[in-house]
Amino acid sequence: MTIADPIAEYIRAAARAEQRGVDTAPAALGTADLGGRPAVRIVLIRHVDDRGFVFHTNYNSRKGTELSGNPYAALCIHWPALEEQIRIEGRVERVPPEESDAYFDARPRGSQIGAWASEQSADLPSRAALEARTREIEERFDGRAVPRPPYWGGLRVVPDRMEFWYGRPDRLHDRVLYLKSGGFWTTSRLYP
Numbered sequence: 001m002t003i004a005d006p007i008a009e010y011i012r013a014a015a016r017a018e019q020r021g022v023d024t025a026p027a028a029l030g031t032a033d034l035g036g037r038p039a040v041r042i043v044l045i046r047h048v049d050d051r052g053f054v055f056h057t058n059y060n061s062r063k064g065t066e067l068s069g070n071p072y073a074a075l076c077i078h079w080p081a082l083e084e085q086i087r088i089e090g091r092v093e094r095v096p097p098e099e100s101d102a103y104f105d106a107r108p109r110g111s112q113i114g115a116w117a118s119e120q121s122a123d124l125p126s127r128a129a130l131e132a133r134t135r136e137i138e139e140r141f142d143g144r145a146v147p148r149p150p151y152w153g154g155l156r157v158v159p160d161r162m163e164f165w166y167g168r169p170d171r172l173h174d175r176v177l178y179l180k181s182g183g184f185w186t187t188s189r190l191y192p
Contacts, residue, residue, distance in 0.1 A: 004185070007049075011048060013164070017079050025045050027044075027045050028040050029041055031063050031067055041063065043057070046103060047154075051156060052090065056100070058119075058152050060122075067155060072091050073092050074088065076088075084164070087162065090159040092155050092158070093158060095155065100154045162177075174192075
């Protein structure tokens with residue numbers, strides 16, 4: 001059976017979750033390096049539309065370099081209070097610079113400074129070194145807007161596989177799988 005759009009289903013699910021006071025931004029992001037070694041961390045989904053799921057990062061971070069070499073990722077969003085989980089898999093692409101700029105401009109100034117001060121995922125000699133670097137960046141941009149660093153921006157997971165999991169009694173959960181092929185989504189049910 002062909003289904004119009006699981007991303008639209010996600011957007012409806014997120015709206016229901018937000019009405020119940022659930023923070024829908026956190027998601028586990030899974031990547032793998034060129035050797036296939038996986039890594040998982042939490043990111044914040046900042047935008048969802050028919051193109052996919054966007055989070056922002058330092059492109060030189062571990063996740064950024066892994067995604068440069070192996071541009072496929074998985075997201076797992078879990079809302080325990082609602083007994084819902086959504087898994088998303090697909091290729092990853094950088095968002096256009098103007099979209100990254102718009103998001104960066106909307107961030108608090110401290111977060112903007114932090115994006116310049118942090119060499120995300122690199123070895124840090126001491127906390128004092130980070131604090132000194134932060135002061136240096138604050139002085140550099142004193143009295144003016146903080147531009148987006150060239151190595152920082154949005155990444156979009158463009159899904160080709162999405163699974164919706166709904167908790168049910170006696171571990172007889174509902175699992176609905178969406179697969180994209182030839183530009184169309186198909187759906188099937190999976191055993192719990």
